[in-house]
Amino acid sequence: MAQVLEFKLPDLGEGLTEAEIVHWLVSVGDVVAVDQPVVEVETAKAMVEVPCPYGGVVTARYGEEGTELPVGAPLLTVAVGASAPADGPEPDSTAPPPPGPAAAPVAEAEPAPAPSPAPSPSPAPSPAPSPAPSRDGASGNVLVGYGTGAPVARRRRVRPQRNGDRTAPPAGTTANGTAGPVPVVSPLVRRLAREHDLDLRALTGTGRDGLILRCDVERAIRDGVTASPAAPPRLGPEPAAPQRPAPHVPDRAQASPPPSGATRVPLRGVRGAVADKLVRSRHEIPDATCWVDADATELLAARTAMNAAGGPKVSLIALFARICTAALARHPELNSTVDTAAREVVRLPAVHLGFAAQTDRGLVVPVVRDAHTRSAESLSAEFARLTEAGRSGALTPKDLSGGTFTLNNYGVFGVDGSTPIINHPEAAMLGIGRIVPKPWVHQGELAVRQVVQLSLTFDHRVCDGGTAGGFLRHVADCVEQPAVLLRTL
Numbered sequence: 001m002a003q004v005l006e007f008k009l010p011d012l013g014e015g016l017t018e019a020e021i022v023h024w025l026v027s028v029g030d031v032v033a034v035d036q037p038v039v040e041v042e043t044a045k046a047m048v049e050v051p052c053p054y055g056g057v058v059t060a061r062y063g064e065e066g067t068e069l070p071v072g073a074p075l076l077t078v079a080v081g082a083s084a085p086a087d088g089p090e091p092d093s094t095a096p097p098p099p100g101p102a103a104a105p106v107a108e109a110e111p112a113p114a115p116s117p118a119p120s121p122s123p124a125p126s127p128a129p130s131p132a133p134s135r136d137g138a139s140g141n142v143l144v145g146y147g148t149g150a151p152v153a154r155r156r157r158v159r160p161q162r163n164g165d166r167t168a169p170p171a172g173t174t175a176n177g178t179a180g181p182v183p184v185v186s187p188l189v190r191r192l193a194r195e196h197d198l199d200l201r202a203l204t205g206t207g208r209d210g211l212i213l214r215c216d217v218e219r220a221i222r223d224g225v226t227a228s229p230a231a232p233p234r235l236g237p238e239p240a241a242p243q244r245p246a247p248h249v250p251d252r253a254q255a256s257p258p259p260s261g262a263t264r265v266p267l268r269g270v271r272g273a274v275a276d277k278l279v280r281s282r283h284e285i286p287d288a289t290c291w292v293d294a295d296a297t298e299l300l301a302a303r304t305a306m307n308a309a310g311g312p313k314v315s316l317i318a319l320f321a322r323i324c325t326a327a328l329a330r331h332p333e334l335n336s337t338v339d340t341a342a343r344e345v346v347r348l349p350a351v352h353l354g355f356a357a358q359t360d361r362g363l364v365v366p367v368v369r370d371a372h373t374r375s376a377e378s379l380s381a382e383f384a385r386l387t388e389a390g391r392s393g394a395l396t397p398k399d400l401s402g403g404t405f406t407l408n409n410y411g412v413f414g415v416d417g418s419t420p421i422i423n424h425p426e427a428a429m430l431g432i433g434r435i436v437p438k439p440w441v442h443q444g445e446l447a448v449r450q451v452v453q454l455s456l457t458f459d460h461r462v463c464d465g466g467t468a469g470g471f472l473r474h475v476a477d478c479v480e481q482p483a484v485l486l487r488t489l
Helices: 187-195 214-223 269-284 297-308 316-330 376-392 465-480 482-488
Strands: 003-008 018-024 036-042 047-052 056-061 068-070 074-080 287-295 336-339 344-347 353-355 357-359 362-364 405-409 428-432 436-442 445-459
Touching: 036 074, 047 074, 187 214, 269 362, 287 465, 297 316, 297 445, 297 465, 297 482, 316 353, 316 376, 316 405, 316 428, 316 465, 316 482, 357 376, 428 465, 445 465, 465 482
Parallel strands: 353 405, 405 428
Antiparallel strands: 003 074, 018 036, 018 068, 036 047, 056 074, 287 445, 336 344, 357 362, 428 445, 436 445
């Protein structure tokens, strides 16, 4: 007899709490193998395929393409041990989880049901270096915090609060400190509500079973929903709460309605993550920008000579990266981050160089690890690999995180200059404009030279203008006279 198992959206790592369903790879009634990819999801970091740890027949899918699900929400159910779909009508692709003891919410922690008795006892399985399918059709693989090798000993599910339900246990505390069950599983959502003094019990969640999602909290912040329900009286004096300025919320009542035919584009996935990071950078970092024009004629000639000598080709962005790491060795203040809680500038020992890349999914910033230890050829190869992965949507969360300094080559868009926003929590970003022929005074005479504009946006907390100007001037000197770079090798 087939056993129906529920596969939930696993923890995809990097602190991600939700993912958007981009494309289903299986349909209801399909037979899937153990660890076969069943759905393609987009997180705030990358596009990934999620493998199912069970083998059997897909009996239901939860969520249409474009739906955003929190970690732990059901993805699909699989009938393990079945070779064909069960008789009867096919379940709807967006149907709720099937009723039964496994899906019924409980108020208290309950032990999992004991496994069916086997003809002969067998010892408990021990971890193996390579996973193999278990007797219940599960692979035993761990998907970043999601294991299927054995049933958990205890599980806890919280029933969403209903009107008049006075027996539901507390599920934590809300933003104003009062106890009460709140259908929220994401720590990010709770923190966001706490930072804006928003009572989660005043919200209606749009997720499954009334789950409060991040978009619900952000919508409430925009609408100015901050009122809290009446709290029971406390015994003794109220503890003093720290004073904080009220968040600025636009007055939507006075805003003019959008014109007829306007299109709304949700800020989610990679686009939403970029928006959140840029807003945070503007709010937290007191940035300043300095720029300089440089004669890149000699740098272009050096690159031509290097590529004419044979061997792997060296890209222009790789030469700028090599110059950048040499300048950071002279000015390590710019390869740092600010610990706001400790009020300290943390100078980082390694240069993990990010570079802005435009893809069909939006702007991404892949990271070249240990760029300060790489040659120009190695940098060229890594830039090419990450760029191709970005275009094909194959970048992993690791490829997009951990940067300490960013290069922004906006010259590929045909513009001369820009004042970029720092990639939080880094401390600086170097911008490179297009290289174009311009009149230039060279060796005392007017000549046509290949000129590039360089700009540096930096966190004024980590250094002053003198340090930033020294960094940018050293970069410009290496561009104009590549032999200067030999002094730092």
